[in-house]
Amino acid sequence: MTLSIITVNKNNAAGLEKTIQSVVCQTSHDYEYIIIDGASDDESVNIIKKHANKINYWVSEPDTGIYNAMNKGIRKAQGDYCLFLNSGDWLIEPKTLENVFSEIKGKEADIFYSDKSKSDNTLKQYPYDLSLMILVKHTINHQNTLIKRSLFSDHGFYNENLAISSDWEFILFEFWKYKNIFNHIKTNIAIFDVNGIGSSETLERTKEALIVFKNVFNDNQLSETFFECYKLNLEFLKYKKFKKTVYYDIINNFGDTRILNILLRIYRRFYKLINKK
Secondary structure, three states, rough: OOOOEEEEOOOHHHHHHHHHHHHHHHOOEEEEEEEEEEOOOOOHHHHHHHHHHOOOOOEHHHOOOHHHHHHHHHOOOOOEEEEEEEEEEEEEOOHHHHHHHHHOOOOOOOOOOOOOOOOOOOOOOOOOOOOEEEEEEEEHHHHEEEOOOOOHHHHHHOOOOOOOOHHHHHHHHHHHHHOOOOOEOOOEEEOOOOOOOOOOOOHHHHHHHHHHHHHHHHHHHHHHHHHHHHHHHHHHHHHHOOOHHHHHHHHHOOOOHHHHHHHHHHHHHHHHHHHHH
């Protein structure tokens, strides 16, 4: 098996250096490395040139978005599988690819995926048997996913009309429509940069969710049902995050009284004003 590692970048020189270093130090060399830069005006191009002898292909030119850049990388790729390791993400250790190749040797899958390790030291674990509902609510991230390159030529590239959800849409298509084989691997592949464009639930992601469901399921009632499930899960995630805040601790300890809520709102307003200075 050969692997194409594709890194897309725009004006993230520090993150790009970290990503490149994690790739070129690998003990296994059964990969090609492709970098697609979006005409960066910081030090990104100089960093690419510094490592040019270890990069199989690179270009720095304008693009129309992250998925346009990723599609450019796919079109240049020659490997059996693609791994999208965006600038700021990094392979966990020098033996990562060696361990991955050893684990999947002799196994058949259209998509291999591992658990998601994040740069805030948290870990998202995925089951060995994926369900549609898990992929609707959480999906698997491309930084820890090896995707058979032929799926793109057979089923279509990333949807460039979406800003941050096209990889999610692609995975849903492969699971639901094409019934492809997903195989969980124990070796965690990469650390996911939580500061990236698709790292948190945003208004844009919520807006795109219904579009994704309509594209994949081609059924308005089913799409609306999944959209409601997605929004419920989003509210649950927000609540879990809220429970970790000092604000929640104060209310939980002293009671959810009207006067306390007024004081806390005043405190938050002053806190924001102070931090703007």
